[in-house]
Amino acid sequence: MDQKRLCSLSDAIWGYAETGFTEEKSARAMAGFLRDSGFEVTEGIDGMPTAYMGVYGHGRPVIDVLAEYDALSGMSQQADVPERRPVTSAEDNGHGCGHELLGAGAVGAAILLKEYLEKTGREGTVRLVGCPAEESGSSKAYLARDGFFKDTDCALTWHPADFNMVCSGSSQSCISLFFRYTGVSAHAAGSPQLGRSALDAAELTNVGVNYLREHIEDTDRVHYAYLNVGGKAPNVVQSEAILKYFVRSKNNPDCERLLKRVILCAQGAAMMTETKVEVIFDEGLSNTVPNFTLEKAALEAFRKCGTPSYTEEELAYAKTFRDTFDMQDAMRSIPRCDDPARLRQNMKDSPINDYLIEVKSYEDTEMGSTDVGDVSWVVPTVQINTACFAYGAGAHSWQWVAQGTSAIAHKGMLKAAEVLAELGIRLFEDPQIIEEAKAELQDRLGGETYKCLIPEDIRPHISTLE
Ligand SMILES: [Zn+2]
Ligand SMILES: [Zn+2]
Known part of the structure; x- marks a missing residue:
């Protein structure tokens, strides 16, 4: 060679x-x-x-x-x-x-x-x-x-x-997913009561998950990033926001269980803010x-x-x-x-x-x-x-x-x-x-067979959402 x-x-x-x-x-x-x-x-x-x-x-x-x-x-x-x-x-x-x-x-x-x-x-x-x-x-x-x-x-x-x-x-097993929030935009000073903030929903999701951390296994890890914060103007109630999450645990079943709890935080945050949240699966590693x-x-x-x-x-x-x-x-x-x-x-x-x-x-x-x-x-x-x-x-x-x-x-x-x-x-x-x-x-x-965390209908893709 x-x-x-x-x-x-x-x-x-x-x-x-x-x-x-x-x-x-x-x-x-x-x-x-x-x-x-x-x-x-x-x-x-x-x-x-x-x-x-x-x-x-x-x-x-x-x-x-x-x-x-x-x-x-x-x-x-x-x-x-x-x-x-x-x-x-x-x-x-x-x-x-x-x-x-x-x-x-x-x-x-x-x-x-x-x-x-x-x-x-x-x-x-x-x-x-x-x-x-x-x-x-x-x-x-x-x-x-x-x-x-x-x-x-x-x-x-x-x-x-x-x-x-x-x-x-x-x-660790790892599942990556996106939360896409949709709310209602409004003037943040003039008519905030008409707005429903997607950014608030994203923030409250993270607050919920940060409290959840106390009640998860030592071998679990959860991290997030903001992909979309709606916009740069503080005087607008933001009507859209996107978070990307990694949820990790020591094996696939535990990872899927933890994922459900993280999704509950996102759904709870959407309920609190009267916004909608869409859960979009991205990828998974065993x-x-x-x-x-x-x-x-x-x-x-x-x-x-x-x-x-x-x-x-x-x-x-x-x-x-x-x-x-x-x-x-x-x-x-x-x-x-x-x-x-x-x-x-x-x-x-x-x-x-x-x-x-x-x-x-x-x-x-x-x-x-x-x-x-x-x-x-x-x-x-x-x-x-x-x-x-x-x-x-x-x-x-x-x-x-x-x-x-x-x-x-x-x-x-x-x-x-x-x-x-x-x-x-x-x-x-x-x-x-x-x-x-x-x-x-x-x-x-021990008799378990491999079950990929990525569903059959998901094809290889660049992991992003704007
Ligand atoms: Zn690397
Ligand atoms: Zn590497």
């Missing part, structure tokens, strides 16, 4: 910085790269023009590598500058979650697996699944719902981070089903591959970014791991994580959601992290955008490709692991 070209692919995606379901250039670049590398490529799958798939090989097992490549709006940032400085406007997009690396690294892993199959002549198939719109759009949930993974034996993926580790635990069997295999692969080493120059570069962050804060929120003291010491000694953090597999819920969760319900799935960024700043930070095309980011990305390929090779060579991983998945589901 041409590592230099793979780094250029990542840098190109960083430059395109396209948000969910608009990743045309990014998807085309990755699809072209795979085609040039000998994959059979289909662009546009499951009704999503920027989803794609590259296939190599024949027969079983079928190993899927999942790629993401969407950027975030409002995260524009100049490369390599250790202070907040947008390229043109702060409103513009930027790769604040490192998905340029995620996409290219996944492509790299698939190519390494293709080279292995080619060299050994072994039976097996590697599929690179290009999954757009992870940040908002849930493409993997649609792919899982629509049976796209029915022939897959295992799915592998990774996420750029400031840690080297195999991921464990579950993630919780992640961990797979200890694959986590163990991934850890062994990671141990064999080791972690990158850095030049003095790279360490000095990483330090300029670590110094932009309060390390006391960072040390207070380290990930769960077997030896937290070692990790905290490493954070003091080195600007970047330079060893493999070992973590005993666990089932507890981590806060946050991912559409990888939906895949994990239908096929044994595992994720790893590699250190691509200096310690300190987390995902969705300008620091991650700034470091996205650096040598340390490239090293982390190439390491992820190597570890995922090493894991894939183990699965090709020892199908027993796959059988155990599948048995574990069935065991964890």
